[in-house]
Amino acid sequence: MSDGPDGTRTLLVVHHTPSPPTREILEAVLAGANDPEITGVTVRAVPALGATVPDVLAADGYLFGTTANFGYMSGALKHFFDTVYYPCLDAVAGRPYGLWVHGNNDTAGAVASVRKLVVGLGLTQAAGDVEITGPIDAGVRERCYELGATVAVTVAGEL
Ligand SMILES: Cc1cc2nc3c(=O)[nH]c(=O)nc-3n(C[C@H](O)[C@H](O)[C@H](O)COP(=O)(O)O)c2cc1C
Numbered sequence: 838m839s840d841g842p843d844g845t846r847t848l849l850v851v852h853h854t855p856s857p858p859t860r861e862i863l864e865a866v867l868a869g870a871n872d873p874e875i876t877g878v879t880v881r882a883v884p885a886l887g888a889t890v891p892d893v894l895a896a897d898g899y900l901f902g903t904t905a906n907f908g909y910m911s912g913a914l915k916h917f918f919d920t921v922y923y924p925c926l927d928a929v930a931g932r933p934y935g936l937w938v939h940g941n942n943d944t945a946g947a948v949a950s951v952r953k954l955v956v957g958l959g960l961t962q963a964a965g966d967v968e969i970t971g972p973i974d975a976g977v978r979e980r981c982y983e984l985g986a987t988v989a990v991t992v993a994g995e996l
């Protein structure tokens with residue numbers, strides 16, 4: 838746990854965003870997390886391949902975003918969890934998280950794969966998983982906005 842320079846809490850967004858549709862999702866999630874009515878939270882978005890142990894330890898809550906790849910989370914998010922799992926085990930227990938998954942037609946395996954990791958880390962689910970297939974329309978953007986806002990509010994509430 839750490840406070841930012843102005844005493845705010847940090848929400849770390851770890852994402853794999855390889856295409857324009859997934860970029861739209863990320864932007865909607867970040868818009869929700871940065872909703873101007875939510876105060877006291879600094880939102881940091883970091884690509885999964887660049888997120889580090891210090892990033893995780895310094896955060897107060899997490900949003901994870903991934904594509905579905907071969908029935909699992911993306912290799913990029915898997916690499917992230919491979920990197921941070923043991924160094925962060927125990928330190929992050931109880932912190933809130935949220936998850937979104939985008940796939941062409943089947944996100945269940947990817948969601949299950951992430952769930953094993955967050956359960957192992959002892960994170961607390963702050964919002965329902967957002968599973969997205971098909972085009973990114975207004976309804977999808979709304980669900981993603983709500984996901985970002987809900988997790989950010991939860992992080993703020995821990996002040
Ligand atoms: C190697 C590979 C494996 C994939 N496996 C799955 C899968 O198991 N389930 C699924 O729903 N989509 C799968 N997809 C589709 C991706 O999830 C999708 O391309 C990604 O979310 C980005 O969306 P976009 O292609 O519309 O930009 C796969 C894509 C690739 C390239």
